[in-house]
Amino acid sequence: MSRARAPRVLIAGGAGFLGSHLCDRYIGMGWDVICVDNFHTGNKNNVRHLLSHPYFELVRHDIVNPYHAEVDLILNFACPASPVHYQSNPIKTMKTSVIGTMNLLGLAKRVGARYGHASTSEVYGDPQEHPQTEAYWGNVNPIGIRSCYDEGKRAAETLCMDYHRMHGIAVRIVRIFNTYGPRMAADDGRVVSNFIVQALKGQDITIYGDGSQTRSFCYVDDLLDGIIALTSQDRVTGPINIGNDKEFTVRELAEKVIHMTGSSSKIIQLPLPQDDPKVRRPNLSLARQHLDFTPQIDLENGLLRTIAYFRDQISDDSSVSRK
Numbered sequence: 457m458s459r460a461r462a463p464r465v466l467i468a469g470g471a472g473f474l475g476s477h478l479c480d481r482y483i484g485m486g487w488d489v490i491c492v493d494n495f496h497t498g499n500k501n502n503v504r505h506l507l508s509h510p511y512f513e514l515v516r517h518d519i520v521n522p523y524h525a526e527v528d529l530i531l532n533f534a535c536p537a538s539p540v541h542y543q544s545n546p547i548k549t550m551k552t553s554v555i556g557t558m559n560l561l562g563l564a565k566r567v568g569a570r571y572g573h574a575s576t577s578e579v580y581g582d583p584q585e586h587p588q589t590e591a592y593w594g595n596v597n598p599i600g601i602r603s604c605y606d607e608g609k610r611a612a613e614t615l616c617m618d619y620h621r622m623h624g625i626a627v628r629i630v631r632i633f634n635t636y637g638p639r640m641a642a643d644d645g646r647v648v649s650n651f652i653v654q655a656l657k658g659q660d661i662t663i664y665g666d667g668s669q670t671r672s673f674c675y676v677d678d679l680l681d682g683i684i685a686l687t688s689q690d691r692v693t694g695p696i697n698i699g700n701d702k703e704f705t706v707r708e709l710a711e712k713v714i715h716m717t718g719s720s721s722k723i724i725q726l727p728l729p730q731d732d733p734k735v736r737r738p739n740l741s742l743a744r745q746h747l748d749f750t751p752q753i754d755l756e757n758g759l760l761r762t763i764a765y766f767r768d769q770i771s772d773d774s775s776v777s778r779k
């Protein structure tokens with residue numbers, strides 16, 4: 457039996473942590489999903505369960521090269537998000553953010569699609585305003601080791617707004633604050649996955665600096681609710697902060713993970729990387745006002761689910777690392 461044409465979304469970076477959850481959500485909402493990924497930090501395993509779904513397609517493609525498909529919505533989540541990975545090839549990171557974004561905005565223009573962009577709290581750099589509102593322009597080093605990501609994302613926001621103003625593209629920009637959950641790669645390098653994997657393996661927990669720097673950790677399900685609310689509505693372009701506004705020091709996170717895993721791991725201190733932001737916490741007023749967004753899952757509950765995921769991953773000896 458044929459079905460009426462369902463709306464179609466292209467999810468760039470769809471085999472990554474956030475992108476794969478987006479694929480699940482859009483398939484669940486009855487959309488056709490084209491997942492485009494170059495598997496730099498993503499993995500086919502994240503979408504393996506969707507491969508036989510009739511409305512899901514997986515395409516190995518690098519967004520630095522143009523791609524064409526007739527779609528109604530483009531969600532650009534293609535970019536390594538962990539400092540370890542985005543710094544491993546900084547020129548490629550900048551190309552992905554700038555050339556990749558231009559390619560997908562160009563596609564949006566050509567086919568008349570709405571375009572949703574994964575921006576980041578990193579556009580605020582090492583912030584001098586706390587918590588961060590969308591009106592704050594940030595404190596970013598343009599020539600440091602984080603700049604490929606921070607400045608790439610800032611340039612991408614500029615491109616989004618210029619395509620919006622010049623060509624009338626319906627753009628939605630989300631500034632994502634530290635989000636964690638199942639399907640982060642065990643070797644991703646970000647703090648939540650690092651601490652959980654270290655704790656479960658009985659390895660030292662590596663705090664960079666003295667651990668007094670803060671982050672505000674959002675569980676993936678909450679973030680997706682915010683993103684879908686933003687991309688589904690017709691009034692607000694953004695940029696708009698989405699995250700969780702409860703703030704923790706990195707040391708508090710380490711202690712919580714050790715306690716919740718029952719691990720005997722010891723905390724050690726390693727040098728703080730250059731330009732590591734000292735504080736970060738979203739002001740969520742706009743998200744509350746325009747999207748009725750309030751995060752529901754506190755750190756304890758989110759960590760429980762994420763620890764359970766990594767426990768399974770680590771105990772599954774049969775899993776073959778292949779991309």
Ligand code: NAD
Nearest residue numbers: 469471472473474494495496497498518519534535632635
């Ligand atoms: P991730 O590394 O798991 O996912 C990124 C995905 O993009 C991977 O599947 C990777 O293979 C793919 N990719 C990278 N470069 C590509 C290219 N040139 N062409 C095609 N695919 C490419 O990271 P994530 O946490 O899922 O982040 C997704 C998006 O959200 C990124 O744009 C990131 O900057 C943004 N973001 C995430 C967070 C967070 O806390 N998770 C915070 C702020 C912003």
Ligand code: UDP
Nearest residue numbers: 539645646647648650662663664669706732
């Ligand atoms: N961090 C840490 N140990 C780790 C990984 C990260 O202490 O093993 C710190 C990092 O220096 C930063 C914070 O945790 O202050 C968050 O780092 P992450 O890479 O997750 O994201 P960021 O917010 O820096 O992009």
